[in-house]
Structures are given as C-alpha cells and as structure tokens.
Amino acid sequence: MLFDQQFLRIPGPTPIPPSVERAMSQPMIGHRGIETSELLQSIKPRLNKVFGTKQDVLIVAGSGTAGLEAAVVNSVRPLDEVLVIVTGAFGVRFAKICEAYGIHVHRMDYEWGKAFNPEEVTRYLEQYPEIKVVFATYCETSTGVLNPIDQLGAIVREVSDALVIVDGVSCVGGVETKMDEWQIDIVVTGSQKAFMLPAGLTFISVSERAWNVIESNPNRGFYFDLTKYQNNYEKDTTPFTPAISLLFGLEQVLNLLEAEGLEEVYARHQLMMDMTRAAFRALNIPLLTEDKDASPTVTAVQPDDFDAELFRKTIKSQFGLSVAGGQEHLKGKIFRVGHMGFCSPADVLQTIAMMEIGMNRIGKEVQLGAGVAAAQQIYVKKGRENKCQFKF
Amino acid sequence: MLFDQQFLRIPGPTPIPPSVERAMSQPMIGHRGIETSELLQSIKPRLNKVFGTKQDVLIVAGSGTAGLEAAVVNSVRPLDEVLVIVTGAFGVRFAKICEAYGIHVHRMDYEWGKAFNPEEVTRYLEQYPEIKVVFATYCETSTGVLNPIDQLGAIVREVSDALVIVDGVSCVGGVETKMDEWQIDIVVTGSQKAFMLPAGLTFISVSERAWNVIESNPNRGFYFDLTKYQNNYEKDTTPFTPAISLLFGLEQVLNLLEAEGLEEVYARHQLMMDMTRAAFRALNIPLLTEDKDASPTVTAVQPDDFDAELFRKTIKSQFGLSVAGGQEHLKGKIFRVGHMGFCSPADVLQTIAMMEIGMNRIGKEVQLGAGVAAAQQIYVKKGRENKCQFKF
Incomplete structure (x- = not known):
C-alpha cells in the first residue's frame, strides 16, 4: 500500500486499540519480579466475568490452537473415545488434534454454514456411552x-458424564459466555479476536468436574500441563515465561471492556452483525448462514454472480480493505467479513461503503449506498429500541 | 469516550499515520550531533517540491502562527504600510500580528465564505503605492x-514592488503550491495540517526579493530572525534546539508523500472535496462556499434547518466524530469538515455515513445513505475518468 492505511476486517486478528498499543509499549519487566505478580493480580479476577465462571481463567503463552491442544491433552487419554462436533474448519482442527494423540474420534459432521443440533448430540451419546468428552466450537470462524x-452442556449432562469442551476462540469477549450456568467444562479462547490483542495468549478455564479428570490423568504433557498453570496461578505467577507485553495489553483491554460495559460490548457485536447482514440483504447478495445460526463476530457471504476472490483482491488493492476468503471446499466460494473486537458500527458502515464500490469495480452492479442505508437504518432503529446511546 | 476510537475530522490537527507515530517514537538523539545533521540533510531537499520552489525551506520549532509572525517581523518595519487581504479568521490574524508591531495596516475585507478578487487587489495597490507587503491566506481555514x-503574485508585480506573503498553513502539502512560478515571496505552513504531523513545526520559504528586504531590515527579533535559520540551514543545523521527534516524523511523512506521489496526493484531496460537497448537495444542506472558491482540504457547511452546535455535540457523543464549528460571527451557524492529511476517500464515506445518522438523531430527516451514495458515485466516476486507481 502506498498510503499508510489498512482496514483489517478479517475475522481476527483484529485491529489493536491505540491505548492497547501504548500499553504494550511499556518497558519490559522481570518475569519473576513483583511487577509481573501485580500485573497478574490485576488481570486475573477480571477475566472471570468474560468467561461467566467462578473458576480461574488460566493464561498460556501460545496461539488459540495451543489452548485447544492443552484442553485435549489434559482431559483425554490415548484410546479414549471422544465426540467432535464438526461444523467447519475449526471443528476439523479439534478432530485432528485428537487424532495426533491416538484418541478414538467420533465425528458428527454438519453442513458448513449450519449450526449443530444439540438433540442430535444427545442421541449420539446415548448410542455411544463410552464417549468421555464432547468437543464443540462456539463460533465457527470458517462459516460465521x-x-x-x-444449550449443549445441560443437554449432554442429561444423558452422559462426558466433559463438554468448547473452542470459544473467535467469539468469547464479543458474545455472552456463561461457562458455569451453561455447564461447560472447559472454555478456550485466544487473544487476537474479540480480545483485540495480537495473537500470542490463549485463555483456558476448567470446571471442577474437568479438574477431577485432569488430575487423575497421568500424561498431561509438559508445557500444556494445566495443573502447573493452576498451581502457579494461586501464587500470582506462571510456570513458564509469560508474554509480558501481551499482559500489559490485556490489562488495558480489560479496562476498555469494563469502561464500555460487557453488556454494551455484546450489544455492539449483535448490532454490527445485524447491520452487516442487512446491508448484504439490501444488495441481494446471499449470506451463507441463516439468521438463527449467525455469529455476532463474523459474517460469511456467498455471492452467486461475482467472483469472491476477484472481489477480495479488488478491495484490498483499492482501499487496503482485507476480508477473509473461504476455507477448504468453500475456498473461492465465500468471503468472510469480521466485525469483532476493535470494530465499531462506524467501521461497519465504512466497510460496506468500500465493498459496494469494490463490487461496482468488478462489474457487479449494485445500487451504491443501498447497503450502507440498510445498515444505517438498523443502527438508528436498534439504538432507539434499546434506549441506549451506542458510544463507540 | 468509552470506546478507544476517535474520528478527528476537524481542519487540522489531523490524525497521524501509524508509521509516522512509530517514526516519532525513535530514541532521542543529540541536537548538535551527526544524527541530527543527517536527519536534516535527508529532509531539506525533499521539501522544495512541496512548496514548488528552488529556495530553501526553513524549519522553525513553533506552531503556524509562529511562522506567520516570523514572516511579518522579518519583512516589515514598524510604520511600514502593508495590505492584509481578509477572507476570514486567519486573514484577521495576519492583521493582528502586524498591528502588534505598530505596522500601518490596510485591510481589504471580503465576505466570509468568498475568495478575494486579485484585480481588486491591484486596484487597491495602485491607489496606495506606499504599500510594501501584501498578506494573503491560501486556504482560509475558517470558511473553507x-x-x-x-494569480496573486503575477498580478501584484504588474503594479507594485510589494512583497507577497502567503499563509499556506491549512493546505500546503494537500494542494498544489508553486511558489516560484506564482511569484510568491514568502510561503508559510505548519506541520499539523496536510503534513499529517502533530503541531510544533512551521515551514517558511523566502524568495530572493524577500531576502533582500529581510537582510536590510535592522530589527528582525531574535528567535524569529530568519537569517539565523538560513545561515544554519547551509550547515545542516538549526540556530535553536530543533523539535527532533517531529523531524523524525517529518522524514516519514515525506516518505509517504513521495510513495503516493505528490500529484496523487493533490488528486486525492480534490476527490475528497468533491465527494464531501456532493454528499451535502444530495442531502439538500447548503454549503458556505461556491464550487469555484472551495478548498480541497476543508468544507464549511451552513445548515438552514438544524442547529450546527447540537449536531456537532451529537456526532461527538455518538461516534467520537469531531468536526469544527464556526469562528467569530459564523459561530453556531456553520460546521467545518476536514478532509486533509491522513484522510482517505474511505474516511470521507465513513464520515458522511456517521453525519447522516447524527442529523437523523437531532430530528433533521435526511434519506439515510443518500449522501454516501452521492460521494460513492463521485469516487467511481472520477476514478474512471482519471484512469487511475486511487490506492489509499
């Protein structure tokens, strides 16, 4: 890009708020000193509300996949039977991690673009009572x-003692998460999505039930052994060198989330989803998912009369606007617009305005401004209904 | 603001490009060391093209007004007669600076919102042959x-030997400036407008004719004495401590302007003006200035059926969007939208989308999206006409 401006609207990593950038630029501190302990003390209790849990939220230096692998190696033994609910590429990833450890994987595959049906999961568990863990994806990033x-935790508990382990990477922090109330045993997320940080931290919270399983598991690996993180958590330290700059940033992210208010944060994500979907509807461009299955953090679009890849290339070169392509068999068939983390309704309006011009440029005639207008109408309507001022 | 996002669309200071922020964060260097000389060597020749001059462009630590005052104290003596062309608040400022030094000021006042007429200036000079300097404002920030x-330099030269001194603060770097070709004797600008830097630097370039006047002037003050800056310029140094972080930033600004290409930079500003004006026209909201007088860097809007101040307050609290109000007798009657420096057509589209919602919020019913669509149409049309890709 000639001009120093980029619009990162992929479904994570997301842009970093300026105050978080500044926080991450603080001078380095000793990882075993009092400053790091104080930093951890400041962060720890504030993560609970984001996860909706009274359990500790452990912080591991690594990307989201590291967190998913930690969940697997701590809670499952080789040859154990597990069920992986696959609704897209990140369901597949859970299965691959399990397979890498010789775990016996049952897969329930759903058409990409659809949510799973919890009742079908319970019927499957009734059929296979040996299943010890159910793996599921909260927001399936590859399909939106x-x-x-x-509903999953309670319904599984009715028929099985299996643990329920959830990949919340691309939505926790942007979508309400009630780990305890929903009876989820392990929730994993990463720093580079709704947490508005660079990648490099993964967060893991573990239920009492899951701790019982983990503690009796003789092989938990070394770096991923969650009991080490738990023991150090209680002493305001970490078993291995913490990623301190990211922790500086995390503290500021929590300041921002608390200043806005978590309910407002979730409402903002819902609003951005509604605005984005209304825009594509107004432009007569099909969405991959139905409204009832749609994620507040990312929208997958399935154009039927223009080339998704040419479109992506055009808006990137024209405006520096990045949206994601499709994965696996959806490659070239969809594009995915992120609206999570450091993203506001104003950013959604701008993204739509640029995309309309991009379509026009590749010969897809859309009525310029029609998508923006539909999104503006949603903003005005929801703002009034909610009697709240969206102060972004 | 709860959310860490601000849209600064006043007519300067403008947002700072991220790479310029990073450049300004470099460790401090000694102001009399080789590093500072090398920095000045890198910057100096690259400013000439922006000013359209073969003369040296001097850099003074200070805001734009410091540069205007330096121009006055160096080129005028107390009791000298000067003509100040006043088309708005910054014309008034030139007059006030002159008056502070006991200079005999002739004022030609134009209705705020209109450009001056060069032929009227020459007629005035013919009437008052004692006038030694003509002061004029290139972009009048207060009116857009x-x-x-x-046209001014050549037409003045036909009837007078008066120097022509121009305040270019809110446009040089965003609008073509040809100091030599246009026979301007002194051009002044600041760092916080089209130069996309924080305020704190002012730039001054001086013609041969003006140097002759300056060198024979016995009282040039101390800090503002331009001969000191000129003598040090030749030695790659400065007479007083330079604002080094701003110079680090300036070097990167020049990198950005050169990478984009100055012609492209000017075309972008023109385009952003056209988009902004088309949007307000589509919304039936009056503009203060006629097309022929309009500045590519700032647009003044004069609403006839809603309160400009309530509107400004609403978009600030709603989106963190700042536009400027009116000054002096235009206070409360106009608002001014900046589109200069670190601002792209995509930013203009976003600003319009937010402003439409803001109008709607205060009860000014506009067709949502209509202004955005008009601006998008200009973008698409001009892009095609110019056969260029606006790569911002």
Missing part, C-alpha cells in the same frame, strides 16, 4: 456460525 | 475557501 453452546 | 494565490 454461532453454535448453540448455551 | 481556497483563495486565488496562483
């Missing part, structure tokens, strides 16, 4: 689906 | 007028 994780 | 500076 938000799976019914709120 | 771009005055016909391109």
Whole structure:
C-alpha cells in the first residue's frame, strides 16, 4: 500500500486499540519480579466475568490452537473415545488434534454454514456411552456460525458424564459466555479476536468436574500441563515465561471492556452483525448462514454472480480493505467479513461503503449506498429500541 | 469516550499515520550531533517540491502562527504600510500580528465564505503605492475557501514592488503550491495540517526579493530572525534546539508523500472535496462556499434547518466524530469538515455515513445513505475518468 492505511476486517486478528498499543509499549519487566505478580493480580479476577465462571481463567503463552491442544491433552487419554462436533474448519482442527494423540474420534459432521443440533448430540451419546468428552466450537470462524453452546452442556449432562469442551476462540469477549450456568467444562479462547490483542495468549478455564479428570490423568504433557498453570496461578505467577507485553495489553483491554460495559460490548457485536447482514440483504447478495445460526463476530457471504476472490483482491488493492476468503471446499466460494473486537458500527458502515464500490469495480452492479442505508437504518432503529446511546 | 476510537475530522490537527507515530517514537538523539545533521540533510531537499520552489525551506520549532509572525517581523518595519487581504479568521490574524508591531495596516475585507478578487487587489495597490507587503491566506481555514494565490503574485508585480506573503498553513502539502512560478515571496505552513504531523513545526520559504528586504531590515527579533535559520540551514543545523521527534516524523511523512506521489496526493484531496460537497448537495444542506472558491482540504457547511452546535455535540457523543464549528460571527451557524492529511476517500464515506445518522438523531430527516451514495458515485466516476486507481 502506498498510503499508510489498512482496514483489517478479517475475522481476527483484529485491529489493536491505540491505548492497547501504548500499553504494550511499556518497558519490559522481570518475569519473576513483583511487577509481573501485580500485573497478574490485576488481570486475573477480571477475566472471570468474560468467561461467566467462578473458576480461574488460566493464561498460556501460545496461539488459540495451543489452548485447544492443552484442553485435549489434559482431559483425554490415548484410546479414549471422544465426540467432535464438526461444523467447519475449526471443528476439523479439534478432530485432528485428537487424532495426533491416538484418541478414538467420533465425528458428527454438519453442513458448513449450519449450526449443530444439540438433540442430535444427545442421541449420539446415548448410542455411544463410552464417549468421555464432547468437543464443540462456539463460533465457527470458517462459516460465521454461532453454535448453540448455551444449550449443549445441560443437554449432554442429561444423558452422559462426558466433559463438554468448547473452542470459544473467535467469539468469547464479543458474545455472552456463561461457562458455569451453561455447564461447560472447559472454555478456550485466544487473544487476537474479540480480545483485540495480537495473537500470542490463549485463555483456558476448567470446571471442577474437568479438574477431577485432569488430575487423575497421568500424561498431561509438559508445557500444556494445566495443573502447573493452576498451581502457579494461586501464587500470582506462571510456570513458564509469560508474554509480558501481551499482559500489559490485556490489562488495558480489560479496562476498555469494563469502561464500555460487557453488556454494551455484546450489544455492539449483535448490532454490527445485524447491520452487516442487512446491508448484504439490501444488495441481494446471499449470506451463507441463516439468521438463527449467525455469529455476532463474523459474517460469511456467498455471492452467486461475482467472483469472491476477484472481489477480495479488488478491495484490498483499492482501499487496503482485507476480508477473509473461504476455507477448504468453500475456498473461492465465500468471503468472510469480521466485525469483532476493535470494530465499531462506524467501521461497519465504512466497510460496506468500500465493498459496494469494490463490487461496482468488478462489474457487479449494485445500487451504491443501498447497503450502507440498510445498515444505517438498523443502527438508528436498534439504538432507539434499546434506549441506549451506542458510544463507540 | 468509552470506546478507544476517535474520528478527528476537524481542519487540522489531523490524525497521524501509524508509521509516522512509530517514526516519532525513535530514541532521542543529540541536537548538535551527526544524527541530527543527517536527519536534516535527508529532509531539506525533499521539501522544495512541496512548496514548488528552488529556495530553501526553513524549519522553525513553533506552531503556524509562529511562522506567520516570523514572516511579518522579518519583512516589515514598524510604520511600514502593508495590505492584509481578509477572507476570514486567519486573514484577521495576519492583521493582528502586524498591528502588534505598530505596522500601518490596510485591510481589504471580503465576505466570509468568498475568495478575494486579485484585480481588486491591484486596484487597491495602485491607489496606495506606499504599500510594501501584501498578506494573503491560501486556504482560509475558517470558511473553507481556497483563495486565488496562483494569480496573486503575477498580478501584484504588474503594479507594485510589494512583497507577497502567503499563509499556506491549512493546505500546503494537500494542494498544489508553486511558489516560484506564482511569484510568491514568502510561503508559510505548519506541520499539523496536510503534513499529517502533530503541531510544533512551521515551514517558511523566502524568495530572493524577500531576502533582500529581510537582510536590510535592522530589527528582525531574535528567535524569529530568519537569517539565523538560513545561515544554519547551509550547515545542516538549526540556530535553536530543533523539535527532533517531529523531524523524525517529518522524514516519514515525506516518505509517504513521495510513495503516493505528490500529484496523487493533490488528486486525492480534490476527490475528497468533491465527494464531501456532493454528499451535502444530495442531502439538500447548503454549503458556505461556491464550487469555484472551495478548498480541497476543508468544507464549511451552513445548515438552514438544524442547529450546527447540537449536531456537532451529537456526532461527538455518538461516534467520537469531531468536526469544527464556526469562528467569530459564523459561530453556531456553520460546521467545518476536514478532509486533509491522513484522510482517505474511505474516511470521507465513513464520515458522511456517521453525519447522516447524527442529523437523523437531532430530528433533521435526511434519506439515510443518500449522501454516501452521492460521494460513492463521485469516487467511481472520477476514478474512471482519471484512469487511475486511487490506492489509499
């Protein structure tokens, strides 16, 4: 890019707020000193509300996949039977991690773009009572689906003692998460999505039930052994060198989330989803997912009369606007617009205005401004209904 | 603001490009060391093209007004007669600076919102042959007028030996400036407008004719004495402590302007003006200036059926969007939208989308999206006409 401006609207990593950038630029501190302990003390209790849990939220230096692998190696033993609910590429990833450890994987595959059905999961568990863990994805980043994780824990518990482990990477922090109330045993997320940080931290919270399983597991690996993180958590330290700059940033992210108010943060993400979907509807461009399955953090679009890849290339070169392509068999068939983390309704309006011009440029005639107008109408309507001022 | 996002669309200071922020964060260097000399060597020749001059462009630590005052104290003596062309608040400022030094000021006052007429200036000079300097404003920030500076120098020279001194603060770097070709004797600008830097530097370039006047002037003050800056310029140093972080930033600004290409930079500003004006026209909201007088860097809007101040307050609290109000007798009657420096057509689209919602919020019913669509149409049309890709 000639001009020093980029619009990062992929479904994570997201842009970093300026105050978080500044926080991350603080001088380095000793990882075993009092400053790091104080930093951890400041951060720890504030993560609970984001996860909706009274359990400790452990912080591991690593990307989201590291967190998913830690969940697997701590809670499952080789040859154990597990069920992986696959609704897209990140469901597949859970299965691959399990397979890498010789775990016996049952897969329930859903059409990409659809959410799973919790009742089908219970029927499957009734059929295979040996299954010890159910793995599910909260927001399936590859399709923009938000799976019914709120119903999964309770319904599984009715028929099975299996642990329920959830990949919340691309939505926790942007979508309400009630780990305890929903009876989820492990929730994992990463720093580079709704947490508005660079990648490099993964967060893991573990239920009492899951701790019982983990503590009796003789092989938990070394770096990923969560009991080490738990023991150090209680002493305001970490078993291995913490990623301190990211922790500086995390503290400021928590300041921002608390200043805005978590309910407002979730309402903002819902609003941005509604605005984005209304815009594509107004432009007569099909969405991959139905409204009931749609995620507040990312929208997958399935154009039927223009080339998704040419479109992506055009808006990138024209405006520096990045949206994501499709993965696996959806490659070239969809594009995905992120609206999470450091993203406001004003950013959504701008993204739509640029995309309309991009379509026009590649010969897809859309009525310029029609998508923006539809999104503006949603903003005005929801703002009034909610009697709240969206102060972004 | 709860959320860490601000949209600074006043007519300067403008937002700072991220790479310029990073450049300004470099460790401090000694102001009399080789590093500072090398920094000045790198910057100096690259400013000439921006000013359209073969003369040296001197850099003074201070805001734009410091540069205007330096121009006055160096080129005028107390009791000298000067003509100040006043088209708005910054014309008034030139007059006030002169009056502070006991200079005999002739004022030609134009209605705020209109450009001056060069032929009227020459008629005035013919009437008052004792006038030694003509002061004029290139972009009058208070009204969004771009005055016909391109015609002023030559037409003055036909009837007078008066120096022509131009305040280019809110446009040089965003609008073509040809100091030599246009026979301007002194051009002054600041760092916080089209130069996309924080305030704190002012730039002054001086013609041969003006140097002759300055060198024979016995009282040039101390800090503002331009001969000191000129003597040090030749030695790659400065007479007083330079604002080094701003110089680090300036070097990167020049990198950005050169990478984009100055012609492209000017075309971008023109385009952003056209988009902004088309949007307000589409919304049936009056503009203060006529097309022929309009500045590519700032647009003044004069609403006839809603309260400009309530509107400004609403978009600030709603989106963190800042536009400027009116000054002096235009206070409360106009608002001014900046589109200069670190601002792209995509930013203009976003600003319009937010302003439409803001109008709606205060009860001014506009068709949502209509202004955005008009601006998008200009973008698409001009892009095609110019056969260029606006790569911002």
